[in-house]
Amino acid sequence: MSMNREGRATRPESADAGETQTWTGNRALMLEEPLIFELGEEEGCGVDIDGAKEGHTRLAGLERNRPIGLPGLSEPQAVRHYTRLSRQNYAIDLGLFPLGSCTMKHNPRLCEKMARLPGFADIHPLQPTDTVQGALQLIEELGGWLVRLTGMHSVAMSPKAGAHGELCGLLAIRAAL
Numbered sequence: 001m002s003m004n005r006e007g008r009a010t011r012p013e014s015a016d017a018g019e020t021q022t023w024t025g026n027r028a029l030m031l032e033e034p035l036i037f038e039l040g041e042e043e044g045c046g047v048d049i050d051g052a053k054e055g056h057t058r059l060a061g062l063e064r065n066r067p068i069g070l071p072g073l074s075e076p077q078a079v080r081h082y083t084r085l086s087r088q089n090y091a092i093d094l095g096l097f098p099l100g101s102c103t104m105k106h107n108p109r110l111c112e113k114m115a116r117l118p119g120f121a122d123i124h125p126l127q128p129t130d131t132v133q134g135a136l137q138l139i140e141e142l143g144g145w146l147v148r149l150t151g152m153h154s155v156a157m158s159p160k161a162g163a164h165g166e167l168c169g170l171l172a173i174r175a176a177l
Contacts (some may be wrong), residue, residue, distance in 0.1 A: 033084050040073040 003009060057063075073081070116122065123132055139157050146155045150172070156164075 033081070033088070036071050036081055037069065039081060040071040040077065043072070045072050073164070075111075 071078075120135060123135055129136065143155050143157050147153070
């Protein structure tokens with residue numbers, strides 16, 4: 001079993017020596033990326049820092065008395081490490097993720113671009129209403145479209161959580177069945 005400097009296992013043990021498993025026990029692609037503390041040199045440092053001034057400080061007695069244990073990596077080495085780790089994450093743009101009500105749904109790029117326009121993105125909740133008439137008109141128009149689309153009596157444009165939308169969807173499905 002592979003161990004790090006602190007004696008922790010860096011990968012799960014497999015029941016069958018030829019079988020690779022994830023920590024949950026499922027077989028999967030395992031990209032062997034070591035912990036950042038296992039990279040570089042223990043005594044190395046990725047940046048050059050002038051020596052600290054010796055003398056009296058207001059932190060007397062709080063100085064570190066043992067090594068901090070940071071990896072001795074250069075900036076490019078650290079960036080490459082975290083980039084390799086980031087490529088192991090699931091990317092919503094690369095595959096289907098049918099669940100979720102907030103960030104893990106399909107948000108068309110045009111909608112994202114429009115939401116970032118200064119007239120919308122910079123609005124403050126306590127801003128005077130006479131300065132946000134365009135946004136209020138958009139909200140009212142969208143509400144009207146949703147009422148006509150769903151056949152509901154009215155809609156709320158300020159739900160407290162994405163779960164409100166999910167509940168509405170489930171109630172609509174139940175009513176249709």
